[in-house]
Amino acid sequence: MAAKSSVHAEPAASPRKRAKLAPVPGLPHNKDDVAFDRLVYERVRLGIMSALAVRDELTFNELKALFEVSDGNLSAHARKLEEAKYLSCTKSFEARRPRTVYRLTALGKSALNRYLDHVEAVIKATRRG
């Protein structure tokens, strides 16, 4: 006995359902954006990027005072962002004391702007629905 082949054609989605299922414009669609999203899932890193977006540069101590984290914690987060080339780090000496200055790179600025667009798009899309 031949097996019944049951190929059911999917019913066509109604216009309302198609609108609900439509992709949200501005959501991350490339691997760089996804990588950035994973990186700033950690709040302190997102805070570092945001603070540097409004300041030309911030020192290690200024970032530490802003986010009230330990030296080791801040170093680790900053290094991750540096490795991803979102931050640049300059070390120098000022009156024999080490001074570390962080700046946002062009790549970091554009990644942060795209991330902000994504977040706003999610909020807009959810509230529209």
Next chain:
Amino acid sequence: MLKLGKPSMQAAIPIDSRAATTLQYIRASMDAAASVAVPGSTGTGMGLVGLIATALTVSPALHPYWLSIWVGSAVVAAALGAILLARQSSQRGLRLIGTPIRKLLLCLLPSLFAGGVITGALWSAGNLHAIPGTWLLLYGCALISASVTTTRTIGVLGGAFTLLGVLALLLPDSLQIFMLGAGFGGLHLLFGFLIGRMGHGRQV
């Protein structure tokens, strides 16, 4: 026999709640990075200068020189405030240069400049009665503007100065020195204490 109850209904979590809190965190980080942390010691120091000026000008011997004493006290208080702010920032490894301090000065200076000009005009016209109220009012306006780059607490302090200024303009001559003392002495001391307790008033 098992008794099965109704499944508990949990409140639905809005799907955009994380996105909204993320945006709030970003905004808070940006505001904190762009603001100036005013230490409580600044208010305390300036308040003490105000009280000393009040004590000097209340005495009959020095009362005729009240305008010079208070102008001199304003210069001393401003310098002391700047030194304490710079020292506190240095102790915390912060630099007092760049965008935040520029914005703070831009917010403070117009009203203070206007106060100086109006003081000169009133003094030339012999209308010394209006000077204390004008100082309190315009200093209050300067602080309200400065709260944009500092904290809400500074804005509240500015509001209090503004109200005191309006009151001073309505009161007789005999109470003007006390109004100056209440404002530049009392309010500075009070808010210096409050800001010190809140930890520089920083709100992140």
